[in-house]
Amino acid sequence: VPQAEGRPVGRIGIIGLGLIGGSLGLAVKSARLEALEVVGYDKEWGVGPKAQRLGAIDKAARDAPSAARDAALVIIATPILAISQVMEEIAPVLQEGCVLTDTGSTKAQVLRWAGELLPAHVDFVGGHPMAGKEQSGIEVADARLFAGAAYCVVPHVNASERAVKTVLTLVDILGARPVFIDADEHDSYAAAVSHLPLVLSAALFSLAHGSQGWPDMADLAAGGFRDLTRLASGDPGMSHDICITNRESILHWIDRMMGELSHYRELIQGKDEELFKAFARTQLDRDVFLTKPPQRLPPPPQGEADILSSGERMAAFLVGEQLARRAREVTRALEGKGGDSGQEGRRRRRP
Amino acid sequence: VPQAEGRPVGRIGIIGLGLIGGSLGLAVKSARLEALEVVGYDKEWGVGPKAQRLGAIDKAARDAPSAARDAALVIIATPILAISQVMEEIAPVLQEGCVLTDTGSTKAQVLRWAGELLPAHVDFVGGHPMAGKEQSGIEVADARLFAGAAYCVVPHVNASERAVKTVLTLVDILGARPVFIDADEHDSYAAAVSHLPLVLSAALFSLAHGSQGWPDMADLAAGGFRDLTRLASGDPGMSHDICITNRESILHWIDRMMGELSHYRELIQGKDEELFKAFARTQLDRDVFLTKPPQRLPPPPQGEADILSSGERMAAFLVGEQLARRAREVTRALEGKGGDSGQEGRRRRRP
Numbered sequence: 001v002p003q004a005e006g007r008p009v010g011r012i013g014i015i016g017l018g019l020i021g022g023s024l025g026l027a028v029k030s031a032r033l034e035a036l037e038v039v040g041y042d043k044e045w046g047v048g049p050k051a052q053r054l055g056a057i058d059k060a061a062r063d064a065p066s067a068a069r070d071a072a073l074v075i076i077a078t079p080i081l082a083i084s085q086v087m088e089e090i091a092p093v094l095q096e097g098c099v100l101t102d103t104g105s106t107k108a109q110v111l112r113w114a115g116e117l118l119p120a121h122v123d124f125v126g127g128h129p130m131a132g133k134e135q136s137g138i139e140v141a142d143a144r145l146f147a148g149a150a151y152c153v154v155p156h157v158n159a160s161e162r163a164v165k166t167v168l169t170l171v172d173i174l175g176a177r178p179v180f181i182d183a184d185e186h187d188s189y190a191a192a193v194s195h196l197p198l199v200l201s202a203a204l205f206s207l208a209h210g211s212q213g214w215p216d217m218a219d220l221a222a223g224g225f226r227d228l229t230r231l232a233s234g235d236p237g238m239s240h241d242i243c244i245t246n247r248e249s250i251l252h253w254i255d256r257m258m259g260e261l262s263h264y265r266e267l268i269q270g271k272d273e274e275l276f277k278a279f280a281r282t283q284l285d286r287d288v289f290l291t292k293p294p295q296r297l298p299p300p301p302q303g304e305a306d307i308l309s310s311g312e313r314m315a316a317f318l319v320g321e322q323l324a325r326r327a328r329e330v331t332r333a334l335e336g337k338g339g340d341s342g343q344e345g346r347r348r349r350r351p
Numbered sequence: 352v353p354q355a356e357g358r359p360v361g362r363i364g365i366i367g368l369g370l371i372g373g374s375l376g377l378a379v380k381s382a383r384l385e386a387l388e389v390v391g392y393d394k395e396w397g398v399g400p401k402a403q404r405l406g407a408i409d410k411a412a413r414d415a416p417s418a419a420r421d422a423a424l425v426i427i428a429t430p431i432l433a434i435s436q437v438m439e440e441i442a443p444v445l446q447e448g449c450v451l452t453d454t455g456s457t458k459a460q461v462l463r464w465a466g467e468l469l470p471a472h473v474d475f476v477g478g479h480p481m482a483g484k485e486q487s488g489i490e491v492a493d494a495r496l497f498a499g500a501a502y503c504v505v506p507h508v509n510a511s512e513r514a515v516k517t518v519l520t521l522v523d524i525l526g527a528r529p530v531f532i533d534a535d536e537h538d539s540y541a542a543a544v545s546h547l548p549l550v551l552s553a554a555l556f557s558l559a560h561g562s563q564g565w566p567d568m569a570d571l572a573a574g575g576f577r578d579l580t581r582l583a584s585g586d587p588g589m590s591h592d593i594c595i596t597n598r599e600s601i602l603h604w605i606d607r608m609m610g611e612l613s614h615y616r617e618l619i620q621g622k623d624e625e626l627f628k629a630f631a632r633t634q635l636d637r638d639v640f641l642t643k644p645p646q647r648l649p650p651p652p653q654g655e656a657d658i659l660s661s662g663e664r665m666a667a668f669l670v671g672e673q674l675a676r677r678a679r680e681v682t683r684a685l686e687g688k689g690g691d692s693g694q695e696g697r698r699r700r701r702p
Contacts, residue, residue: 130573150571179570186571192559193572197579199615200551202633207611208543209636218644219530220501220537221544222481226641227578228548233637236630243619243626254616258609260558264550265605268594275594279587282553285560286584290577293569 010036010318013071015064015086017042017051019133020103021077022141024174025056030143031173035315041067042138043078051138069093072318073166075127076102080241083110087117098122099163099318101170103129105190105238106246107154107183114156123163126154128186129176130194134233147175152190154183166317172310191249195242196257199250201231202239361387361669364422366415366437368393368402370484371454372428373492375525376407381494382524386666392418393489394429402489420444423669424517426478427453431592434461438468449473450514450669452521454480456541456589457597458505458534465507474514477505479537480527481545485584498526503541505534517668523661542600546593547608550601552582553590 012028014021017040025038040057041064042048048060061067068074068090076086083102094100100122104110107126114124131149133140151171155164171178181189208217208225243250267275363379365372368391376389391408392415393399399411412418419425419441427437434453445451451473455461458477465475482500484491502522506515522529532540559568559576594601618626 130571132574149573152571181567181571185564185567189564189568189571192562192564193568193576197555197575199612199619200555200579201575202630203608203611203615204548204551205637206629206633207608209633209640211543211607213536213540213543216532216536217540217544218640220481220503220532220540221640221644222500223483224548224552224582225544227581228551229637230578231575232633233641234634236627236634239630240623240627244623247619250619251616254612254619256562257554257558258612260554261550261605261609261612264554265602268550268598268601268605272591272595276587276591278557279553279590282557282560282583283585283587286556286580289560289569289572290584293572 010315011071012036012038012318013061013067013069013074014038014040014057015042015067015074015076015090016078016082016103017047017056017138017141018077019136019138019140019145020129021075022051022054022056022138023143023145024075024077024103025051026054026141026143027146027174028170029055029057031311031314033311033315036072036318039067039071047138051141054138054141056138056141064089065093068098070095071098073099073101073170075170076100076104079237080104080106080110080245084113084117087113091117091119094119094122096121099166100124101127101167103127104245105194105242107152107186109245111154111156111183115158120158123159124156125159125163125167126152126156126183127167127171128152128154128190129174131176132234134230136235136238144175146171149176150179151176152181152186153178154181154186162317166314169310169314169317173314187246188249188252191246191253195246195250196253198231198234198239198242199254200257201229205229205232361666362422363387363389363669364412364418364420364425365389365391365408366393366418366425366427366441367429367433367454368398368407368489368492369428370487370489370491370496371480372426373402373405373407373489374494374496375426375428375454376402377405377492377494378497378525379521380406380408382662382665384662384666387423387669390418390422398489402492405489405492407489407492415440416444419449421446422449424450424452424521426521427451427455430588431455431457431461431596435464435468438464442468442470445470445473447472450517451475452478452518454478455596456545456593458503458537460596462505462507462534466509471509474510475507476510476514476518477503477507477534478518478522479503479505479541480525482527483585485581487586487589495526497522500527501530502527503532503537504529505532505537513668517665520661520665520668524665538597539600539603542597542604546597546601547604549582549585549590549593550605551608552580556580556583 014025017025021040025040028038037058039059039061040048040051041061042051051057052060064086074090074094076083078086083104100114100118102110105128107128110126118124129146129149129151131146151174153164153167153171168178208214211217267278365376368376372391376391379389388409390410390412391399391402392412393402402408403411415437425441427434429437434455451465451469453461456479458479461477469475480497480500480502482497502525504518504522519529559565562568618629
């Protein structure tokens with residue numbers, strides 16, 4: 001649905017249009033925020049126009065500053081190690097009150113960069129959607145990628161409440177569940193449940209593949225081996241960046257994993273009963289985890305903002321409520337002529 | 352489809368009616384071997400009748416010897432450590448020329464038991480289907496569980512060619528792919544691609560679950576963590592039995608995994624470029640593995656036996672070709688009256 005000429009009154013910029021940036025674009029566009037246009041940029045040739053054809057953005061920008069200029073919200077969805085460079089490039093063009101967020105898998109380093117590289121008149125709220133695929137690229141982008149997933153929200157110490165609410169609204173639009181967390185805590189926990197599994201997956205695959213019996217072994221490798229090594233098929237640049245920017249936590253968890261493996265080694269060598277108990281306890285604990293996953297925070301309270309839809313709130317935060325309402329009225333008037341009957345349902349208010 | 356009175360001329364016994372035994376029963380029954388009835392036994396109360404209701408067996412036996420008595424083929428699908436006891440129990444009733452197989456995840460110990468406990472007039476051909484689920488029990492049994500999977504075939508040194516062919520036909524009926532392999536080789540390779548992943552999965556889950564930050568971590572745990580820990584939800588008895596009967600190989604592979612983790616540890620601490628290369632090479636190797644999995648053996652040559660369907664071959668091996676043909680003719684004649692029009696297609700000859 002291309003925007004009618006002159007209608008958008010605000011802009012969202014997405015820099016980096018791979019799996020994550022592309023999926024964000026698709027999700028935001030499917031929320032039909034009439035007041036907002038989505039401008040995207042990817043440094044890889046042809047990706048911007050492709051994202052536009054796929055409906056993930058309204059316009060492809062020719063460089064990162066063009067995507068960020070005049071934007072009320074900028075989402076940096078590049079590889080982690082490219083984030084500092086993007087920040088440097090776009091810093092001079094960011095408008096007063098612009099909200100910046102990212103989607104990097106580690107947060108402490110990104111928050112440090114934000115403090116060093118961004119001007120004081122913009123707000124940075126880090127983000128990390130706990131969702132992904134082992135494939136990458138705009139081709140596999142999916143508006144529902146984040147539905148039901150945890151989405152870490154890590155505000156910079158100087159970020160305004162309005163900026164935090166803007167990112168929360170984005171999370172809501174994605175159908176994800178916000179998890180407020182401190183950058184160091186995030187990196188430590190993510191090291192345990194996300195980065196260590198990545199390293200284990202790669203190590204298991206390279207161990208088996210590098211062993212003499214591989215051709216015979218591979219023939220026996222079934223679903224278990226495939227599941228355990230799935231993350232080894234992830235983007236190597238992403239894995240690399242994660243390890244570089246979260247080195248200490250990951251090394252810590254590798255050491256603890258080696259300790260745990262030594263423990264299982266002893267159990268396997270020792271009394272049968274203890275070994276059985278360990279497997280049985282782990283099975284039970286995992287079943288509990290799957291059935292009733294512990295949640296860090298209760299669901300957010302219902303506030304007055306909930307009278308508006310998440311899309312309307314996003315527009316209100318970014319361009320001001322009055323402007324957002326006007327844009328909506330204009331859009332409705334235009335749509336009344338065009339006759340898009342599905343539109344009303346999507347804009348309905350919450351009970 | 353209950354067998355008409357008096358029609359079956361041979362019997363297949365299945366001892367142990369969990370996920371594997373139940374799935375075997377469903378697959379064999381769906382092949383509609385008219386000459387053969389399937390008799391099953393499970394030591395857990397009520398499982399036999401339930402398997403019969405689900406169509407996995409024709410009759411529930413009251414004990415293991417009753418399921419094995421008069422059987423031309425006996426499949427032991429119990430937990431590994433129960434196999435020796437079952438062999439002892441059924442040894443006195445096994446008929447001359449009976450073919451015995453099992454489905455245990457380790458093979459050297461099972462082959463030793465077969466040599467010690469079974470009478471000389473029966474043939475043992477070990478089996479191990481490389482397929483499963485983390486759930487267990489007859490309730491999750493599935494006739495298609497083995498479709499496309501590797502199925503290790505490990506004949507005892509004294510097994511006859513006819514016995515091997517019988518088990519190959521069973522594999523064919525299951526839609527699986529036979530992999531001939533020596534017991535020690537099997538146990539070593541399975542330790543690498545199946546048992547080590549099991550231990551890793553349990554160790555990763557218990558490590559995360561046992562750490563102080565677990566409630567917060569769990570909230571961030573996404574698809575990667577779930578995939579990597581899936582095997583930790585498997586039957587603890589099965590995991591235990593595997594570790595006990597394949598102890599040395601598993602310890603060997605745990606040690607190698609710790610070595611590989613140390614290697615990744617060094618890469619993460621060292622030069623960025625080497626780390627990137629390691630992830631990139633592993634990604635590429637895994638993609639090759641997924642696209643073109645190496646296969647130990649070329650597909651079996653088409654022999655004269657292929658003029659018969661796999662079901663007919665099974666019957667021919669077990670009860671003799673003449674008897675099998677007669678049973679089929681009788682069945683067809685009976686079905687001609689009953690009018691099962693789908694039957695012809697299922698029994699069609701190969702091109």
